[in-house]
Amino acid sequence: MVKKSLSPLLFLFFVLPLDAQSYLLKNVSIWTEAGTLQGGCFLLVKDGFIDSLGPMKALPKGTFDGEYDLKGHCLYPALIDSYNTGFQPSATPKRAEGSEEAPGPDKNTRLPLEERGFTPRKSLTETLLLKNEDLSKTLSRGFTLVHVVPREGIVGGRTLLVSPISKDPKVNTVSEGPFQVLRLEPNSNRYPTTTSGILAQIREIKEELLYRQARKGLPPAVSGRRFPYDPELEAFRPLLFGNERFLVVTNNMVQQRLAEHIGKECPLPPVLLLSPDFWRRPLPSSPIILPLLFKAPLASRYSLEGEEKKREAEERLYPEKFSLLFKERADIVLAPPDSGDYDGLLKNLRALLKRGVQEKRLLDSLTINPARLFKVQDRYGTLERGKAADFIVTDTPLLEEKSRVTITFVEGRPFEFSKEEKGDEVPKVDPSGSWSVKAQGSLGSFSFTMVLHLEKGNLAGQLVYQGKGFDITEGSVSGDRISFSARGTLLGDQIMELTFQGRMADKRIEGTLSLDEGEESLSLVANPETLGGEM
Secondary structure (H helix, E strand, O other), X not given: OOOOOOOOOOOOOEEOOOOOOEEEEEEEEEEOOOOOEEEEEEEEEEOOEEEEEEEHHHOOOOOOOEEEEOXXXXXXXXEEEEEEOOOOOOOOOOOOOOOOOOOOOOHHHOOOHHHOXXXXXXXXXXXXXXXXXXXXXXXXXXXXXXXXXXXXXXXXXEEEEEOOXXXXXXXXXXXXXXXXXXXXXXXXXXXXXXXXXXXXXXXXXXXXXXXXXXXXXXXXXXXXXXXXXXXXXXXXXXXXXXXXXXXXXXXXXXXXXXXXXXXXXXXXXXXXXXOOOHHHOOOOOOOEEEEOOOOOOOOOHHHHOOHHHHHHHXXXXXXXXXXXXXXXXXXXXXXXXXXXXXXXXXXXXXXXXXXXXOHHHHHHOOOHHHHHHOOOOOOOXXXXXXXXXXXXXXXXOOOOOOOOEEEEEEOOEEEEOOOOOOOOOOOOOOOOEEEEEEEEXXXXXXXXXXXXXXEXXXXXEEEEEOOXXXXXXXXXXXXXXXXXXXXXXXXXXXXXXXXXXXXXXXXXXXXXXXXOOOOEEEEEEEEEEEEOOOO
């Protein structure tokens, strides 16, 4: 049994008290670097890092802030999402004035470069839109690092490696700017309109940069040159001359071929994001990120030959090509088939496992391989003493059907998830009575009183803080899980909304109290003053 019950929270997560710093997980099967599950083990977390791990006979003695008995469960390194274009506002690209087509060759009819997507965007830390439900979904699927990639612009700006534990990007940023993004968008409504045009333009930018170097950084004397734009030139400088790396995004075989040409112009080979048609060309030696998508691109001949051919290719051919790739290379970095589609990713991983791909190679593609690509392997990717305590606990081996994540640890903080239930359970607890509550968060510690009444599964009552009352507007009890929303005024006429998700056990309520649509979350512990009901 798990000492801290693996219960609550569909969509929202439960956080143990923030002052807890040490956790002991015992009787668990741990995933090893050899690619096997070793049973009868423990893992000790201290101050956000893995302090020790090993067989139960070496179990450390002492007192811990949290202790889990995980018999029958499995423990793996946390997963890494290597390509995610979510968490960002979308922008509609501008078209050339008076034309539905792409801008033509006449310079005077083109939009300025900065309006055609060449200017690097603002830092993602300034534009990310992080929502509680998205962060919770990411953690509940076992992902503790997300590589967020700008979705707009030919030169789209820098990527961002984030840990999904906060709505503040400046707080959860692990690494800012692993790569500069270059998107190949031929035949789009942005100039250039052909792959040859893109390559010609990049070569001309390189010539312009060489010209400036020869002139000791002075602006070009010839006004007719096509690229007297400082920001764009500086964006391409690290691609063509510097020691920084680009992530080149390709969507089909033609773009992949172009990316190979661009790579020859660079001192450092760029990282390539490939399409499912990757196998139609010799695989590049440079690092690759590969969305695990068994779907023929629209321009593929399998899509053009009718539904029957397309379905046959997606059910047999594409899984087979992915399987062969894993047998040839051990450094593959996988990404979800679509941005944030973690369920689809796990489904396709299981399909490859059935085709004989080694489980170790599949899990390496989501753990240590991306950690190496993003140069964070000293902290993430494997379960080793001294590394960040980022790992997941599952109720069965991860790639088995119906396996689910029950706990995700992020930098030593546990987030627990309950099995998704269909319908409501009959209440197993009755929280009716008066409760003394302590809540703790980034704003400090707070004490208040909570009075609850349960009738036919519906929960009513009031929270009282410094003489101010917050009436419960919606509340319910399902099994041992308690949830409610409350509303009241705190300062003057300022109305505040509160939501609570948690559970009751041993005459004690624990869970998360969120203020104003998740702008602030507090860990909450309530002890009874008087109880009106026992179940």
